[in-house]
Amino acid sequence: MPATSFLARERTIAASGYSRWLIPPAALCVHLCIGQAYAFSVFNLPMTKLLGITQSTPDDWKLTDLGWIFSIAIVFLGLSAAVFGRWVEEGGPRRAMFAAALCWSGGFFISSIGVYMHTLWLIYIGYGVLGGIGLGIGYISPVSTLIKWFPDRPGMATGMAIMGFGGGAFIASPLSVWLMAQFNTPSHVGVAEAWICMGLIYLAFMMVGAAIVRVPADGWAPEGYVAPAESSRMITTQNVFVYEALKTPQFWLIWWVLCLNVTAGIGVLGQASAMSQEMFKGQVTAVAASGFVGLFSLFNMGGRFLWSSTSDYIGRKNTYFVFFALGTLLYALVPTSGAIDSVALFVVCYAVIFSMYGGGFATVPAYLRDMFGTRYVGAIHGLLLTAWSAAGVFGPVLVNYIRQYNVDHGVPAAQAYNTTMYLMAALLVVGFICNACVTAVNERHYMKDEPAGRAAAAVGGN
């Protein structure tokens, strides 16, 4: 039997009695690893001193050059999730997790050679391109499997995995610092060795996920669960083929819903520390601001699980209504917190904003499942992640440029973010309208006669 058959979808069909609660840890094995991307900035400063060791020399890399590594990775996350989505869906979760593990760890290994040779383009290719592909495939790999195992609670199930992506940074950040400290010498920063270790750790961890993961047998349902025979108004029992989804207004409306929610969040995510210090000069130090950022990250992670689980009860559309309505109010309140000098109000506003930023990511797979069915939800989710890539460009650009424009025109630093926050609130109003326009998909988009091969691949052939 060829070794590759171990990866085949039919080899991952669960035996009778298999507990579906083994699937979330399998998904977490992948998402906790690829979540390292959020903590990549830990390496930025050490990488500006690879030659000078204690301080940067003229030949050392600049922060502006290093910033491209993360940007390339996020772009390739979106592209690979869109391009490989159908392959992931039809090949099964184990094959996808295996491929993601190889790409993700391979990215670290190639990048460590780049650091060793002091060749930046090797890091762009390694972490940026190869690692970015690992990010994209890894991110969507467990989504449809979780939804199939948890038809009764799809929001909670995908929320658990996507919470892991938020939590990965909590592990990677202290781990990276510790590893660099172990390999740091008077003539050596230790980045390359830290990356080799991280590549090996992530490879092993993700392989465990690939080994554990299973797909349910055809016709399986949780005990006591009766699948609805007919579609309800906002939850379909039919399936839409991955590329057919692109022809529906619902896909593009949800694309904008995600893009606007993420644009608003990501725009202030990177500025939270600077913003708190500038708005509350003399009250919030740099150290306290870093504490805020840690706290906000916890809310970002917790919100992924809590909001997506809540969506199982109040519905996906209502959950996004809450994000956009409450978000508009909170973004508009942030300048007021500065005006009345209330650090507490600022922290509360931001904590809830970040919980909804994470919640937006975690709730969207279940929203897609409600609209387009379970068959190609992972692949459709992959296509939708291009909204994340777009938001990754829009958000920081909006915040940085508007702030700079205000400062250049004599606005005091403490008030320089006010326009931005009101603009973000306006974006959320647009998001609210897009969400309100989402209705059930027209029946003409549903799959009818499936080619036998495609159907067999999609259900495991048994």
Place this chain on the structure above:
Amino acid sequence: MSGSSNGLKLFLAWTFVGIPLAWGVVQTLINAIKAFH
């Protein structure tokens, strides 16, 4: 698959992902508390 072997697998799988996640969250909380002090 017996209930006890299922239980053991569940315990091992959740411990495998739970310990690093809990460690990371605790580290973040410690740093946040230090910063507030």
